[in-house]
Amino acid sequence: MPGGYLEMNVYKPLMIHNIAHSITIMTDGCINFRKFLVEGTRPNLKKIKEYVDRSLMLVTALAPVIGYDEASKIAHYAMDNDLTLKAAALKLGFVTEQEFDRVVDPAKMVAPYVATGIEPAKTSDRRVKEQTR
């Protein structure tokens, strides 16, 4: 049964033992984690850029412009054919290179942002479109 009985709690040494222990190990743990890990941590810019450049989820920015379904096709097509997102988008012909570069900009995607005002794609390749259906 948790708790004490009637007028007095009788688990006091247990409680302060655990509370003092928690205070001590978290205090020391925070100090060491800061000194020996956080302060010396550096970003690996090369890796970080590589992952962003190869990311398929950048396609999310295209969704408000060409619709979720078409954007989804681009992502799947890129994955299935081992292409970059941009190569897949151009291959499928849903956007122009210029439009893609304007909308799919990782730096714009880290804050509230809805891409709009794109012209309908002119170089639509029906054959590829059919294949991906």
Next chain:
Amino acid sequence: MAESEKNTRRDLISDIRKEMDSLGEVNVPADKLWGAQTQRSLEHFSIGKDLMPREMITAYAILKKAAANANHAGNRLNDQAHRLIVHVCDEILNGQHHDMFPLHVWMTGSGTQFNMNVNEVISNRCCQLAGTPLGSKKPVHPNDHVNMSQSSNDSFPSAMYIAAAVNVTQRLIPAVKALHDAIAAKSSEWTDIVKIGRTHMQDATPITLGQEWSGYSGMLADDLERLDDALKGVFRLALGGTAVGTGINAAPGFAEAAAAEIAKLTRLPFVSAPNKFSVQSAHDALVQLSGTFRTLAVSLYKIGNDIRLMSCGPRAGFAELMIPENEPGSSIMPGKVNPTQAEALTMIAVQVMANDVAVGFGGARRLSRDERLQAADDP
């Protein structure tokens, strides 16, 4: 045991003195300042290696000094006893006599013998200062003077609250703040580094490294606020409630005067609890504080695990972060470096969560009628 070892032990043990308590005489090692009740507890509860937290020694010294000041101001404690008690408490607060508190955690649930350990050590140290024999209880009696206006039942919980509040404010909060600041500094430094976000451990839309780390510093900022909130209850002291919260044998005004003295000595906003029955029959404030430790531990667990994941590699992992190479990581694999600080921190987090389970079981809940019946049904 070798014969020579036995002889050495006998020589040590032979150097004893007699101490008295209400149950009679007890042999105490001559070089120790504790008395009969401490010695009894030491013998009956020689359980494991967990000693009463050292933080409780300091907290009790603050409490006994505050009580002596309040009793002296109320003309209940004579000048000499007051002066001696305060002197010894200051010695303890300066780090002396800490080896005179040998009792284990696993003792009476009220901590009574630890309170008596404090009373006996102060009384005997006063004997030394006054030039009277150890154990004479003159000029300062452990119960009549050091424990004046108090019971273990209100002093022990008050000392617990003092120990908790002092150590949270002086140690834990500054350490968490410094970690928060270091993470926030990295976050500001990394505002322009766009990286891949991940949800469900799968690629997601981009995020900056600064944003990601601001999430970590934000968690710690929230935890600091929670600690401040949790301390409010810990500042309400049971002292003055004596045996069952009614205040029998404590002079009117003692509770408030002693709490004010404790507030002055600690520079923390301690007050006398408005309801002594609640703070003696339950310790919900400590349960809440421990629950806040759990929340902080959850944040630290998350931060440690995230950093360990982002730094995994160097050639076959995420490798987005490069962490300091503090020590060789393997006895067999040359050149290996491991996220050891993250491992230590996440282990600490798990231990703190486990500690909180114990505090929850030990703590607060006053039994309702039905629960009492259930308790009676338990084998």
